[in-house]
Amino acid sequence: DAxxxxxxxxxxxxxxxxxxxxxxxxxxxxxxxxxxxxIHSQGPQYIIHGLKNNETNEMASLIITxxxxxxxxxxxxxxxxxxxxxxxxxxxxxxxxxxxxxxxTLLAVQP
Amino acid sequence: DAEITQxxxxxxxxxxxxxxxxxxxxxxxxxMFWYRQDLGHGLRLIHxxxxxxxxxxxxxxxxxxxxxxNTEDLPLTLESAASSQTSVYFCASSExxxxxxxxxxxxxxxxxxx
Numbered sequence: 330d331a332x333x334x335x336x337x338x339x340x341x342x343x344x345x346x347x348x349x350x351x352x353x354x355x356x357x358x359x360x361x362x363x364x365x366x367x368i369h370s371q372g373p374q375y376i377i378h379g380l381k382n383n384e385t386n387e388m389a390s391l392i393i394t395x396x397x398x399x400x401x402x403x404x405x406x407x408x409x410x411x412x413x414x415x416x417x418x419x420x421x422x423x424x425x426x427x428x429x430x431x432x433x434t435l436l437a438v439q440p
Numbered sequence: 441d442a443e444i445t446q447x448x449x450x451x452x453x454x455x456x457x458x459x460x461x462x463x464x465x466x467x468x469x470x471x472m473f474w475y476r477q478d479l480g481h482g483l484r485l486i487h488x489x490x491x492x493x494x495x496x497x498x499x500x501x502x503x504x505x506x507x508x509x510n511t512e513d514l515p516l517t518l519e520s521a522a523s524s525q526t527s528v529y530f531c532a533s534s535e536x537x538x539x540x541x542x543x544x545x546x547x548x549x550x551x552x553x554x
Contacts, residue, residue, distance in 0.1 A: 363542070372530050372545030373483065416482075427473075427498070428543060430483040 333417045338435040341411075347404040349434050351417030354398045360421050362393060363428070364402045366413040373416065373430075376402065407438045442467040446531050446546040454554055459518040461549050463531030471534040472514040473543065474498075474506065476527040483530065489514055521553045 334352040341347040353362065363378040377384055377391045379400075384391045390403040404411055416433040444465040453459050463472065474486040475498075485498030487506040495506050503525060505517045518525055528550050532543040 370548070372532075372548050373543075375542040375544065378542065427485055427488065428483075429485075430475075432482055 333419055333431055335415075335417050335431065335434045337432065338437065340437050340439055341404075341407045343409060343438050343440050344406055347402075347407040347411065347436055347438070349402040349404075349415050349417075349436060350399065351402070352399045353417070353419045356397050356419050357421075360419045362391065362397075362400050363418040363420060364389070364391065365416045365418065365428075365430075366411075367416070367433070368410075368413040376415075407436075409438050409440060412436060412438045444531060444533055444544055444546040446529075446549050448549060449547065450550045452552045452554065453521050455521060455523060457521050459521050459551065461516045461518075461529055461531075461551070463514050463516065463546060464512055465531075465533040465544075465546075466512065467533060467535070467544065468511055469533035469535050469544075470511065471541070471543075472508070473532040473534075474504070474514065474516045475530045475532065476500065476525075477530060477548075478527050486516065486529075487514075518551075521551075523553050525551065526553045527551060 361378050361380050364376040365373045367373045377389050379391045393400045414433040414435050416430050418428050447462045470491045473488040475483040477483045484500045486504050489495050489508040492508055528548050530548050531546040534541040534543045
């Protein structure tokens, strides 16, 4: 599975959009981009995933560049409860279901 | 609502004792996973199962075992607890057969080995 690179930390003002970048320059054609987050002392929570196209759900939007070498997770209106570590994970589809978690980005939403 | 639960939530044990951590999910998912989380290491996969009677080793499986006798449960056993196994343990489950499934995590068990 491809390796990802994320900034260790970011700040965002409450009510503003939070844009979390992820580089995955060695991604292959059958690998998906997943985003999970982990709020302090809780289990990781699935946010969104995509293959090629941009995706949106009730939590966030995922923007994947055309060459698929990077992506951005967008939380449109960040709240204090969005303070968490955000993990970008690249994983093949198919039979294997393992997730390889890196160190993620600590997003601190400021009041 | 379907959910995934872990018990106990906190456990203190002594070196050398056998410990079993429980994981129960009500989604009827075929896939189940155990991870441990330590400072500086993120989450690391211990064992996983793709169905009843199926178990597989992850990247940090030494000293741990699992068994899958039904769909709902995947207990994690530490055969002889060591201080290096002090950690937070997370169980997860996912549906089988989808090209890009998602994993749902339990609340975690904090284990301290003295």
